[in-house]
Amino acid sequence: MSGLLVFVAVLGAPVLHGPVLALDLFKGLKRPLDGGATIGGRRVFGDNKTWRGAIFMTAGPALAAVALTRWPAYRDALPDAVADAPPLLWGALVGLGVVVGELPNSFLKRRLDIAPGTQRRSAGGVAMIVLDQADIVPGVWLCLAPIYVLPVATAAVAFVAVTVVHLLINVVGYAIGARSSPL
Numbered sequence: 001m002s003g004l005l006v007f008v009a010v011l012g013a014p015v016l017h018g019p020v021l022a023l024d025l026f027k028g029l030k031r032p033l034d035g036g037a038t039i040g041g042r043r044v045f046g047d048n049k050t051w052r053g054a055i056f057m058t059a060g061p062a063l064a065a066v067a068l069t070r071w072p073a074y075r076d077a078l079p080d081a082v083a084d085a086p087p088l089l090w091g092a093l094v095g096l097g098v099v100v101g102e103l104p105n106s107f108l109k110r111r112l113d114i115a116p117g118t119q120r121r122s123a124g125g126v127a128m129i130v131l132d133q134a135d136i137v138p139g140v141w142l143c144l145a146p147i148y149v150l151p152v153a154t155a156a157v158a159f160v161a162v163t164v165v166h167l168l169i170n171v172v173g174y175a176i177g178a179r180s181s182p183l
């Protein structure tokens with residue numbers, strides 16, 4: 001289960017990206033990843049998936065990995081393959097996984113005509129909410145694979161843990177007024 005520790009670096013994504021969003025920095029990068037392309041009259045990913053987000057959501061975990069691996073207890077607890085890799089590399093792969101993991105969900109939501117930031121109150125809607133909370137896990141699993149393959153059991157635990165942590169963060173964000181809804 002030491003593979004779960006790579007997900008700690010994910011916290012660098014909102015830490016770096018949050019101020020960029022709040023202060024609307026790097027406006028030139030605020031361009032949709034899909035370039036406005038559509039499929040069947042619907043956007044591929046939508047306006048909320050931007051180059052700015054992709055860059056900062058990748059850089060945040062990369063920088064977090066560098067900082068975290070300076071702590072010997074953390075570094076020593078990582079899986080050997082991750083600990084042996086340059087932290088900037090594995091952190092960037094984790095960050096890329098965050099970005100890649102969110103794209104299929106955004107694609108699916110656009111196909112289902114679910115507007116960004118909204119949900120459906122149905123069985124399918126609840127499934128989308130859960131997927132939306134932990135969609136980064138398959139992305140991290142895929143992108144980190146060149147240096148470390150998460151065991152299936154670890155990925156399953158990560159999916160549950162990331163879902164719970166993300167939901168708690170959402171509720172806190174809603175309580176302090178940083179989100180318009182708790183989900």
